[in-house]
Amino acid sequence: MKISPKYNASEIESKWYDYWMKNNYFHSEVDEREPYTIVIPPPNVTGVLHMGHMLNNTIQDVLIRRARLLGKNACWVPGTDHASIATEAKVVAKLKEEGINKNDLTREEFLNHAFEWKDKYGGIILEQLKKLGASCDWERTKFTMDDDMSEAVIKVFVDLYNKGLIYRGFRMVNWDPEAKTTLSDEEVIYEERQGNLYYLQYDIVGSDEKVTIATTRPETILGDSAICINPEDERFTHLKGKKAIVPLCNREIPIIEDSYVDVEFGTGCLKVTPAHDENDKVLGDKHNLEVIDIFNEDASLNSFGLHYEGKDRFVVRKEIAKELEEKGYLVKVEQHTNKVGTSERTKAVIEPRLSDQWFLKMEDLAKPAIEGVLGEDRDVKLYPRKFENTYRHWMENIRDWNISRQLWWGQQIPAFYYGDGKEDFVVAETKEKALELAKEKTSNANLQASDLRQDADVLDTWFSSWLWPMSVFDGIRNPENEEINYYYPTNDLVTGPDILFFWVARMIISGYEYKDTRPFENVYLTGLVRDKQRRKMSKSLGNSPDALKLIEEYGADGVRVGLLLSSAAGNDLLFDEALCQQGKGLGNKVWSAFYLTSLWEVSGEIEQPEHSKIAIEWYKTKLQKTLAEIEDHYSKYRLSDVIMSIYKLINDDFCGWLLEAVKPAYQQPIDKKTYDEVIAIFEDNLKVLHPFMPFITEEIWQLISERTAEEALIIAKYPEINEIKDSSIIEEFDFATSIISGIRTIRKEKNIAFKDAIELYVVNNENYTKSFDSVIKKLVNASEVNYVQEKVDGASFRVKSNEYFVPISADSINVEEEIKKITEELNYTEGFLKSVQKKLSNERFVNNAPEQVVATEKKKEADALAKIETLKASLASLG
């Protein structure tokens, strides 16, 4: 068959993806083989592929494809996450564009819009993953709000409630006034903001005294319920037991004492606003203070805001400062930088707010998950290990998880209220069951379903994704089903360290709680993808390349290799398109090597030449050695080292040395034995490379010979890894490459064209094998390798204590230069010898160092001495 000298990625990639799909290679079913399972970190259902996804999913695909080649039953479960806040925000924004206000819709109407949106945009990202070559079992695609997935979530909620682990609490939460919902601590991003520190004067009841406090939020004075001083602070002793008057609203508040107050900060005197600050809430509880909430849910002021009622907090901040100034309460304003919490999704400034929320008690649940990761047997292993410390710190200081969100898009909390009392509710999986429970609890048999009102809140998105590895196999609803028993626990999880706590830790927790086992054995934490200037890739900076365009330009294979070449686990990846170029370059190299073999005319008539025989023998050993190295890298999840080893194997060893050694002369046929062996080697190379470059390897595999569907590369058998009994051939070959390099250098220095054959003379002091002479002759175009006892006139070089001579015409020999070169080499070697001998003459070294270390030093000494002797002999003959 005629092979194109150029490789066309985009055409070939879609061809093979279709072929793989058609033959159902990605699909997995329970069978007797060993399972290998990965669940995808479900991307947001409305998301589009970005560089982080590319990295992440390439790694997963490499692991899955490798497992498939190793004969395991590989199952990669794909899916998407409903991403409550992010998606709801997008739907609200879209409705707004259409002139529809969310608040004018019923819950059902809104959800209809949301599902419409999801059906339209959801899953785009999964289609994009296919372009990357992701070999997911698409028949298993899941969505965190599928009916069965939601059922599992509700079941778990009810179960945890019944275990007493879920409770309702009036707590200070992070309130996003824009999305009008609670955020978990992890969804709050703290930013440094330039603000003001306002110094305000409060009058003291029954005296002319005043007290000055400093605050960054003057609008909250309307919610003040105390002034607090440090009892040790002598400046304020005279205020003890007195009362102050809040400016503008003229409320009397107590002056309390607490050592919490930092005497250094501001005036050393603090206003206490329990409704609007976490620390103040603690103080308020301790001192039994009134709680005055001055905000509406959109952070505009309510009736406690007096004449500011209805105005936004930031507007009020400016206006109230002005009013306070006019009325003489404002002493001064200082510039002040403080950290402000903002919403990860809406960017709105977070308002600490007291409200009724649902919480999950974490302390006991976390214990097995701490032991699982940090215990001695490392039941769950984190790669790289440095994340274990971070994990420990978080898990040991874990706080209860606020699982309710004031949204509609998500699983509605299955709590049903039958009255107005705080405890007038029941928790059940369905309304029917709830009614039964409510009847029991109230002893009111006449209670109707219509009397029950379900909690309006939904559950935090992570409350569904923390069950992901179990729920995708229906392991919550049917805990003993065949699939969960087979595929769970899964093997590897690949994700970013930014969701170590959001997601990974919680899956570990739920795994131990519901299956009493780890959810996965290994967690590979990738780094973040950054640009060359180390900036995070983001839409707003516009520094994120279009993933699909990259694939178009470099091919999926090229992008995959480019991404992995520089991404050691846990290290940030500084993305540079040049890396994709390198990836594409490897593809071209492989293709061109294949093209070369396709040009060969094979003859059964000729014998295998010596140089081919020995080179193939060497490569086979080298391949085994590399396979072992690769295995070691895989076991440590060092995928960038794996691909680098493969890169060197194919680029240098296979193309650079082996093919050059066996390549027949122009228009000469190749012997059949060599051809067959090279093709077999090529096939092994393709298998090793397949997980990284699935498309081009399959293409070549199928072109090498006609294959049935059962013989496709994607399901081929990975090369066997055998222990190398004798690796001396590798060292001998390395010696040969040094000789070859030496001759190439001479050719370059003396301007000898490659087509002009040279003669080579050797003084074989090392007693080095002659096995590779045929290879050397071929690769340097030497007509003869002559073994001699004495120096020969011409250019020379040395490998260890062996001397090599290439006779050249007398006028191109520069004796002075030769002398200089050899003298330099001699000086270096003598210096080296000196340092070795110094060591060896140190009695303490000889007595204390291990025998082997001393032995190697002695060997160094002997080698150096031998070399010095040859160098001196050379000098003598020259001079």
Added chain:
RNA sequence: GGGCGAAUAGCUCAGUUGGUUCAGAGCACUUGGUUUACACCCAAGGGGUCGGGGGUUCGAAUCCCUCUUCGCCCA
């Protein structure tokens, strides 16, 4: 403010229990070359006081102390 981690070639990083895998890789750079697979190529080469200082040791990139700089997480 608390915790964790990092600093090695121009860049990105390896370097495991102190000693032949100890100063390495890839890229970039310089020089030369079409040699009938590949210029998306090949060959040869230059380049580092292992962040600074101190200590332990026969021996330190590696262990300890200290300083400097940077990153991440949490409050």
